Amino acid sequence: MRIEGRDLPTGDELRLRNVHVGVQRKAEVVDRVPVSAASAVWELEVTAREVDGLLDVGGPFVHGRPGARFLYLSWGNVSDSGFEMFRRAKLMFGDIPTALLRGAFEDGGVLVGELGLTDAYGDPKCARVRPPDIVWTLR
Numbered sequence: 282m283r284i285e286g287r288d289l290p291t292g293d294e295l296r297l298r299n300v301h302v303g304v305q306r307k308a309e310v311v312d313r314v315p316v317s318a319a320s321a322v323w324e325l326e327v328t329a330r331e332v333d334g335l336l337d338v339g340g341p342f343v344h345g346r347p348g349a350r351f352l353y354l355s356w357g358n359v360s361d362s363g364f365e366m367f368r369r370a371k372l373m374f375g376d377i378p379t380a381l382l383r384g385a386f387e388d389g390g391v392l393v394g395e396l397g398l399t400d401a402y403g404d405p406k407c408a409r410v411r412p413p414d415i416v417w418t419l420r
Contacts, residue, residue: 305353
């Protein structure tokens with residue numbers, strides 16, 4: 282699976298606070314990208330298995346219960362004391378068209394989610410990100 286983020290927020294305050302966005306693996310935020318970057322790309326290993334005729338996804342980046350699985354993109358300040366998260370975006374597997382999810386599982390394609398990382402107010406994108414704010418394709 283691949284998540285491609287563009288249009289990172291550009292506010293001076295965010296750069297001064299050394300804000301980064303990363304993907305959450307269990308409780309840890311990894312592969313952090315600074316807001317000064319032109320884009321952000323995350324390559325994630327996600328597994329899938331058939332359960333009662335439905336696909337269930339899993340792996341260290343997948344959160345939530347069966348039927349409500351999701352990924353987190355987490356925003357935070359990076360300092361000498363570590364990463365202090367202040368906001369998260371939630372990418373729901375249930376928002377991915379079934380044919381794409383099944384195609385990635387059965388045919389071995391790469392499922393790609395493309396999204397802008399700035400909200401309508403110029404702040405880091407947060408809360409549930411749903412189509413058309415995220416576009417899912419199979420490559």
